[in-house]
Amino acid sequence: MAETPVLHQRREGYHIITLNRPERLNAFNVEQHKALRTVLEECASNDDCRAVMLTGAGRGFCAGQDLSDRDPAMMTEAPDLGLTLETYYNPLVRQIRALDKPVICAVNGVAAGAGANIALACDIVLAARSASFIQAFSKIGLVPDSGGTYWLPRLIGEARAKGLAFTAEPLSADDAASWGLIWRAVDDDKLMDEATALAERFARGPTHSYGLAKRAIQAAASNDIDQQLDLERELQREAGQSDDYKEGVTAFLEKRAPKFTGKRRSG
Ligand code: T3D
Numbered sequence: 001m002a003e004t005p006v007l008h009q010r011r012e013g014y015h016i017i018t019l020n021r022p023e024r025l026n027a028f029n030v031e032q033h034k035a036l037r038t039v040l041e042e043c044a045s046n047d048d049c050r051a052v053m054l055t056g057a058g059r060g061f062c063a064g065q066d067l068s069d070r071d072p073a074m075m076t077e078a079p080d081l082g083l084t085l086e087t088y089y090n091p092l093v094r095q096i097r098a099l100d101k102p103v104i105c106a107v108n109g110v111a112a113g114a115g116a117n118i119a120l121a122c123d124i125v126l127a128a129r130s131a132s133f134i135q136a137f138s139k140i141g142l143v144p145d146s147g148g149t150y151w152l153p154r155l156i157g158e159a160r161a162k163g164l165a166f167t168a169e170p171l172s173a174d175d176a177a178s179w180g181l182i183w184r185a186v187d188d189d190k191l192m193d194e195a196t197a198l199a200e201r202f203a204r205g206p207t208h209s210y211g212l213a214k215r216a217i218q219a220a221a222s223n224d225i226d227q228q229l230d231l232e233r234e235l236q237r238e239a240g241q242s243d244d245y246k247e248g249v250t251a252f253l254e255k256r257a258p259k260f261t262g263k264r265r266s267g
Pocket of ligand 1: 070136
């Protein structure tokens, strides 16, 4: 088994996080959860990290919960899976959604169970053409979790959400893209180049305004139009105070590329 359940590469302007239990298709155990949480905390608090890329080592992205830790033969009573969600999966999804910088998911292979839904929690999902998304839960008598019952009906509608949840059939990366579940499917050998190019681009972007846009788009799921317009007004007021706004308009007028700092405001 790999020694470090999560690899963390700090690159200029962005960080790459790699789930690293390839022998188990990067299925989550407690150590991997804890390591991922720590790394994401660093990404959140480090202003030099302006974008995050999440991917998996080996041929899979993530196969969800490590089921070898759930062997009924090793248990005297049924585990409290609600507690596991509350302790590990739900905080992880909330952490990704609250990160005020872009999180790219490079789905390098199969994403099953919670692994699929953690990918969908990310802001921009790129998937290798050979990858697939599987709501594997019904195969073991469970309910989609890690936000699956939230993203699926919103992104692809109730009919397809129920189809995926009940059948647990794999959805190809191409279909996921054409259904609107993910941003894009790319050739396998291009995945890391394309994900890295996006991360580099976001690392040079107006980070603070990305964070505000993320907040607004996520709030839209539960706001009505009036609430959303009010929110846009407040966030635009904030964005309009930023150095990046000033730089963006100046650069446009001077017919040059902007040099964004990503900061909320200097000084
Ligand atoms: O429990 C809680 O805390 C509640 C939260 C639940 C969240 C969840 O995610 S529940 C859903 C759990 N995940 C699954 O049910 C998926 C199980 N895996 C699969 O169905 C298949 O492995 C895949 C469809 C993902 C991939 O199939 P395939 O044929 O490409 O690979 P494979 O041969 O099945 O797997 C390769 C190895 O990874 C294999 O080990 P081996 O035989 O080479 O030693 C397999 O056992 C291991 N592996 C794959 N998924 C898991 C796993 N080991 C432990 N847990 C896994 N989830």
